[in-house]
Amino acid sequence: MDGTLTIKTRPYDGESLTAFLMRTAVRNKIPYLSLIDSVDIKRSKGFHLDYNPKFVTDLTKLCWLLEIDRKEFKSCSLGSIIELFLDEEQQLSHSYLDFYYQMLDTSYRKFCPLCLKEKNAYMLFWQISDIKVCLNHGVELTSKCPSCHQDQPYLSPSLIERECYLCKEKLSKSNHINFKKIVLSSEQSRLYHLWNSILNNEYKPKMYNGISKSEDIALRILYFCSDNKERYVSSDVKFLTPSGKWRLSSFVKGGKEYKPTMHLILNVLNKSGLEFSDLFEKEIPITFITSVKQLNQHRNWYSEIPLCQSPWCNSYNTSNTMIRAKPLSWETEKYFKAYMCTCCYVKYGRKTNGDYCEIGESYIWAYNNILTIFRERYSELKIMNILNCSNLKVVKYSVYFSVQGLLDKVNNIPIDPVRAPVDYFKRTRCRNVIPLMQAYGWGMREYFYYLYNKEVQLYLYAKHELIRNDRENTRENKYKDQLPDRETLMNLAKGYIEEKNEVGEVISEYRLYRNMNTYRRTLLKYHPEVVEYVEKEKEAQKLNKARSIEDERIERIKEAFDIIITHGEYPSMVRVTEASEVSKKYIQTHPRVKEVFLDLRRKYIEE
Incomplete structure (x- = not known):
């Protein structure tokens, strides 16, 4: 190519940049690759020109060659969106595609057959995955040929001829679609409107020192979803899921994995029903930015596990026996992040300053005060008067320390204790004293003795995952106990196989294991030799x-x-x-x- 173009073309409003360049090449009767080489465009995947031209070229030579102002290309690519939301380094990196994650169709060229009849142009918005219908004609967009039903490649000279690259059938063939007008849904109209407003934006948001464009948009989304409040409070945020709130706030603090994406921005705008301009119309207060960053400092505590602070516990000053507990409340405060020691059953929750403290009536306080008086053989009534506490509390700590082995157990152990106290708690679905005492006729000491059973503590306070695992183990033991012994199972298998071999029928595993009243996976776990025998017999039958x-x-x-x-x-x-x-x-x-x-x-x- 000699550096000049005989025919100077102009892009249509909203036309894809790659489609415009293909049209320019065909009209000037030169190969598409020769054209992009002549204007210093890298021979990388063609879709980059439509989604981020800066990644492959600066368009300077192309504008000079076609005598076009750069502004005419603004509606031909999504480059202005990338420039608005991503920093310079990210704009020049292949990772810019993460911002459009699963939102763009880069494999095939989509089109509206009716639009192709009217004008030889492939629109940029047709490649957006969520846009399914043509805005002008209300017909479904497609990438398939009307005759051979092959998907059309993203780049091909045949597209400019408006024909299939394989069978040369016209893509605007009249029988390709049902020409009955479809009413454009409000959802599709909204998508067109939002993409158009974002693409043609003229926003120049104020950038704060040390904050990248990605962090800025994360802060704007949080500020927008918090009704523009001065300080960030997680419970005030609307239109975002809990994980979405956490990901954005952690990214502001310095996380690199969860950057805001175009999908998230559009999702927030759709849920709120507001416009893209609303994200940029107000400045973010410094107090809001500071509160988000301070909150994220607390997030660093997320992986911390408290140490057991009970001096009498075997796990004292370690976290070996700590497990997550259900959210617990005490007085007016609720602890969403709670732990329990499975050795001494003391619960710990995180305070607002980040430190862990004991939740509920203090066993550590009882260890330092009540236990010493118990050991001096004071009566319970005397202890109540000395410490000014109720009889319930004295009996509770007396039984607890007896279970922990710190006091004489004679007075605190039931004469005929039940075998599985957890079943009684499950049956009533309650842990309060009075209902359980009334339901089963327990005394106060009996109740507390059963309450401090390990299975009961796990059932009442541990997270659901632990309970589910415990149930699975119980179910597993139940299956094992119900299975006959190995010899019985082997005799059943031999009898069935001999019967089938005599009549010349195929050995059916389904009927065999059904006859044994079990499953193959159960036998494989507890009696693998039976399964091995069945497999050998099946193989022998197959050979015979x-x-x-x-x-x-x-x-x-x-x-x-x-x-x-x-x-x-x-x-x-x-x-x-x-x-x-x-x-x-x-x-x-x-x-x-x-x-x-x-x-x-x-x-x-x-x-």
Whole structure:
């Protein structure tokens, strides 16, 4: 190419940049690749020109060659969106596509057949995955040829001719679609409107020192969803899921994994029903930015596990026996992040300053105050008067320390304790003293003795995952207990297999294990030798079946040889296969059958 174009073309409003360049190349009768080489565009995947031209070129030479102002290309690519939301380094990186994650169709060229009839142009918005219908005609967008139904490539000179690259059928063929006008849904109209407003934006948001464009948009979304409040409070945020709030706030703090995406921005705008301009109309207060960053500092505590602070516990000053507990409330405060020691059953929750504290009536306080008085043999009534506390509290700590082995257990152990106290708590679905005492006739000491059973504590306070695992273990033991012994199972398997072999039927695993009243995976876990025996018998039956089929076909081949020789003809492979109805492939792939065939023909030749 000599550096000039005979025909100067202009892009249509909203036309895809790659489609415009293909149209320019075809009109000037030059290859598309020659055109992009001449204007210093990298030969990378063509869709980059539509979504971020800066990644492959600066368009300077192209504007000079076509005598076009750069502003005319603004509606031809999504580059202005990338420049608004991403920093310079990200704009020049292939990772800019993460911002459009799963929102753009980069494999095939989509089109409206009616639009192609009117104008030789492929619109940029047609490549957005969520846009399904043409804005002008209300017909469904497609990428398939009306005749051969092949998807059209993203870049091909045939697109400019408006014909299929494979069969050359016109893409605007009249029978391709039902021309009945479809009412454009409000959702599709809203998508067109939002994309158009974002693409043609003239916003220049104020950038704060040390904050990137991605962090700025994350802050704007949080500020927008918080009704423009001065400080960030997670519970005030609307239109975002809990994980969405956490991801954006953690990204502002310095996380690199969860950057805001175009999908998130559009989702927030759709839920709120507001416009894109609303994100940029107000400045974000410094107090809001500071509150988000301070909140994220607390997020660093997320992985911390408290240490057990009970001096009498075997896990004292360690976190070895700490497990997550259900959210707990005490007085006016609720602790969403709670832990429990499975050794001493003391619960810990995080305070607003980030430190862990004991939740509820303090066992540590009781250890330092009540236990010492108990050991001096004071009566419970005397202890109540000394510490000014209720009888319930004294009995509770007395039983607790007895269970923990710190006090004499004689007075605090029931005469005939129940075997599985957790079942009683499950039955009533309650942990309060009075209802359980009334339901089962327990005394106060009995109740607290059962309350401090390990299974009961896990059921009442541990997170649901632990309870579910415990139930699964219980179910597993139940299955194991219900299984017959290995010898019984083996006899059942042998009896079934012998019965099937006698009548010549196939061994069915489904019926076999149903006959045993169990499942294959259960036997594989507890009695794998039974499954191994069944597999061997199935394999042996399969071999015997194959052997009997071979014997039957060998007999047919022998009969075919006799018939062919009787008629005075040569027993060729073709004649034998026709007479015996045994395929040539079967004879050649089965050694025994092939050997018989060759022996018979050898004898014929020798005779």
